[in-house]
Amino acid sequence: MATAQSKAHVDWSGDLLQGNGQVSVGSGSFGPLPISWRTRTERGGGGTSPEELIAAAHAGCYAMALSNTLAKHGSPPENLSVDATCNFxxxxxxxxxxxxxxNVTGRVPGLSEEEFKSIAEEAEKGCPVSNALRNNVDIRLNAQLA
Structure with a gap:
């Protein structure tokens, strides 16, 4: 079985409270981005945090999973808008x-609100990031049609 690997790197200086670092990703598609305790807990200073990166990963992964699950049910979406909030x-x-x-809002012609919510829940069960977090982090899904 083929394995896709994703890599990230952090350079950090100093202690937890006063220190800071830079996170970059192996693909080079973004970064380096500044990280620090302040950006993690106060959301200030123009940097990011591990939790923000987890939220981004979860939103992206879930959008892909839902798009795929909707297509398998014969209802590919016109548009999906996914927001993820990671609570630290x-x-x-x-x-x-x-x-x-x-929180997902979808434009999916031909589906009722109930059908969309059911498929959204099915997709969450198959989302690889959800499955990596499951049983350790409470995942709350809110799905609605646009």
Whole structure:
């Protein structure tokens, strides 16, 4: 079986709270992007965070999974708009990603709202990023037609 590999690299200097780094991806399609504790917790300073990159990966993967699942059901979408929010929280056990909210709006001729929601749930079960996170992160899906 063929394996597709994706790579990323970070150069980091300093400690957690005062330090900072740069993340780049192996494809060179974006970056390097600045990362720091401040950009992770305050969402300021023009950088990104691991959680933002997870949200981007999840939104992209889910859009592909839903597009494929809709086509398999004979209803390819005209358009899908997917927003993912990765929730990073602090608690007694420390900091952790607790949940991801996936919000999708689709323009899919010929489907009812109920059919679209059912197919959207099926696609979430087959999404590779969802499956990598499942049983560790609560994934909440909200799907609606445009």
């Amino acid at each position: 929280e602090f608690g007694e056990g420390g900091a952790r990603i607790t949940s991801i909210d996936l």
